[in-house]
Amino acid sequence: MIYEVRLIKGLLHPYDFFYQLQKAEEVRNLTNRIVFLFIASILIFTIGAYFGMGNDIISNELTSVSAGEFEAKKLFFALGQILWGVCYPALLLFIPALYFWSLTDIPYKKVLTLQFFAVSILIAEKAIFMFLAFQLGLDKDSSPLSLGIIAQSLTDNLFVTSFFGQISLIAIFVIWLQYKGLVYLSERKPRVLFLMVLSIHLLYWLISALLSYIKFEKLL
Amino acid sequence: MMKKWQIIAGTAASVLLISVNSYLLLKKDSEIDRISYVSQYEETKRGDLQEAFHTEGVVVPLEEHKVYFNEQIGAFSQFTVAEGDTVNPGDPLFEYESFNIEEDQRMLEFEADKLEEQIESIEDHIDELRSFIIVIEAKESTETADEDSTNFIYNSVVDVEKEIYQKELERELLMAEASVIQKQISNIDQQNNMLTTLSTYAGTVTDINTSLGNPVITIHSDTPSIKGSLTEEEVDKIEVGMPAHVFAADEGKINGIVSKINTYPESEPSLNKESTYPFSVELQLEEEQESLLTGKHVNVNVVTNEILDAVTIPVKALSTTGIAKNAFVIGQDGTLQKTPLTVGLKMGQTQEVVEGLSSEQLVAIQPDIHSENEITSFNTPIWTKYTSKTAIENLGTKQIAKYIFTGFIQR
Known part of the structure; x- marks a missing residue:
């Protein structure tokens, strides 16, 4: 049986998706879909960069340098953001897939397919959040769908607020999707699989929180 | 399939989270x-910055002079100007046969003498003022020169010089009048008892009353000015002295000053009608702008605040x-x-x-x-x-x- 990658269908009927994926001998269209995903990601980050999302850290240069120089710096800042738009799906797609593949006996392509679904959801969340953030003036850690706002009300610690800011309802759904998918695809104990999924997310959350805490912009 | 209670619990928790977040985000003292x-x-x-107020106006002559003929001093002979003519001081306006030519001549000579006296008196006054300046300036060099008294002396000199200037202007006017009288005297035609009345003004003859009703001649000055009309609300906004910019069709912008605002409305105040108040703008014309036609409608911008x-x-x-x-x-x-x-x-x-x-x-x-x-x-x-x-x-x-x-x- 051949499984053809269909994003919407798979998300709406996840159990069918898991069943078909597990049974399949071949996975088709994955490369296409992944290319689209990268394009979508680049597009989303480009739009965000155009509207200056996140460039408040360099806004202090508006008054100190010429308009041309400020704009030049902003443009390279935007370029950095777009570059991240390329790296983000890459980091989220291939490394976890590698991780799951190495710890289970699932064929790489199948794990990659599962991960493709996960990352698509995350990038969609990113797009929706960007829109909300623009309308409401929100910071990355202040998504109404995550625990970041509550964390900010309780502490000023940047590491803590950034860490919890990434634990969103969507992220939880993605964890659930990956867990259930792996259970279907592998014969390993569900508990172990759950720990695998949780651990990779925790790793990413911790690294990201650390990066926010260090405040690289202070190098400026 | 997820158990039903799991779905309900999950949804409830999500709604709770979003609600709490929204509250924390949107509340008044949000952190x-x-x-x-x-x-x-x-x-x-x-x-x-300027605050200006727009209205309209029409070009009217700055001054209107009326010349009268007293039928008791002579028999009217003829007009020597026609409607539309430009006149200058000294130009003949009309001739009449005097009933008592000697009396009239005497009166003219009397007038000339009087003017002569007035001119002399002013010249004396001017001389006095000049010597006063010399006295002040002499004081300056003798007194201890401190800054305040030097300033005071300087200001006094300036004031006196201003007065001299005024007096000199008066003298000029009187001398002009005197020369017109002299001309009239020399124009007396002894044989025919004819006297000519000369114009003392410059301008254009706009009306000649051929039936000899008074005024027999009306002369309008050539200097244009603007006349306009203000509504009850507008009249409170404008003051005499405010600069005004006048825009006429082909003339561009002309500068002027609000010179007069009538405190009494144009027509009789009535309960049913809005009162309007006339106002005048005196113009500061550039050379090219002097041909502004009487009767032309213009736009006026009064600068109420600057x-x-x-x-x-x-x-x-x-x-x-x-x-x-x-x-x-x-x-x-x-x-x-x-x-x-x-x-x-x-x-x-x-x-x-x-x-x-x-x-x-x-x-x-x-x-x-x-x-x-x-x-x-x-x-x-x-x-x-x-x-x-x-x-x-x-x-x-x-x-x-x-x-x-x-x-x-x-x-």
Whole structure:
């Protein structure tokens, strides 16, 4: 049986998706879909960069340098953001897939397919959040769908607020999707699989929180 | 399949989370930082502002002179000018046969003598004033020269010189009158007992009353002025002395001053009719503009208020909440500061700022503000109008790498 990658269908009927994926001998269209995903990601980050999302850290240069120089710096800042738009799906797609593949006996392509679904959801969340953030003036850690706002009300610690800011309802759904998918695809104990999924997310959350805490912009 | 209770629990928890988040985010003293968005900004400037009021007017002669003929002094002979003629002082207007030529001549000579006396008296006065100046200036060199008394002496001299000037003007006028009288005397035609009345004014003859009803001749001065009409609300806004700009069809802008405002309305005050008040504008004409035709309709701009060297911002930069007016100033540290302002005059799209801002500050134009805080950080979009190739080239690899990295790590 051949499984053809269909994003919407798979998300709406996840159990069918898991069943078909597990049974399949071949996975088709994955490369296409992944290319689209990268394009979508680049597009989303480009739009965000155009509207200056996140460039408040360099806004202090508006008054100190010429308009041309400020704009030049902003443009390279935007370029950095777009570059991240390329790296983000890459980091989220291939490394976890590698991780799951190495710890289970699932064929790489199948794990990659599962991960493709996960990352698509995350990038969609990113797009929706960007829109909300623009309308409401929100910071990355202040998504109404995550625990970041509550964390900010309780502490000023940047590491803590950034860490919890990434634990969103969507992220939880993605964890659930990956867990259930792996259970279907592998014969390993569900508990172990759950720990695998949780651990990779925790790793990413911790690294990201650390990066926010260090405040690289202070190098400026 | 997920068990039903799991679905319900999950949904409930999600709704709870979103509600709590929304509350914490949107409540009055929210601790969550909200970032503003500045899409446009402007620099505060210094400039002049004017408040002007528009009305209409019509060109009328500055002065109207009426010449009368007393039938008891002679028999009218003929007019020596016609309607439309330009006259100057000394030009003959009409001739009449005097009933008592000797009496008339005596009167003219009497008039000439009187003028002569007046002229002499003024000349004496002028001489006195001149010697007074010499006395003052002599005082200056003898007294101990401290700054106050030197200033006082200087001012006194200036005042006296002004008076001399006035007196000299008076003398000129009298001498002009005297020469007209002299001309009249020399024009006396002894044989026919004919006397000629000469014009003492310059202007254009606009009316000759051939039936000899008085005034027999009307002369309008050639200097144009503007006459207009003000409504009841308008008359309170204008004052004598305010500068006025007059716009006529082919003449461009003519400068003038409001010279008179009638305190009594044009027509009888009535309950049913709006009262209108006439006003006059005296013109300061350039050479090319002197041919303004009487009767032409013009537009008048009266400058009711003028502020010089004020701090100004575009009206769009003003943010109003109730009666409070604020501007969002872009600070050195990359923040937006809500600054209360006291505003003054508004001219078109420019607003005078009386208090709160100085010149060369940057204000955001209609920024998106999502918080009640006075100070917020802000994002700016890419402004293609400020991008410059040279600025990009001048940035240097190290800087370029730094900013790319910073943008990248922002995620």
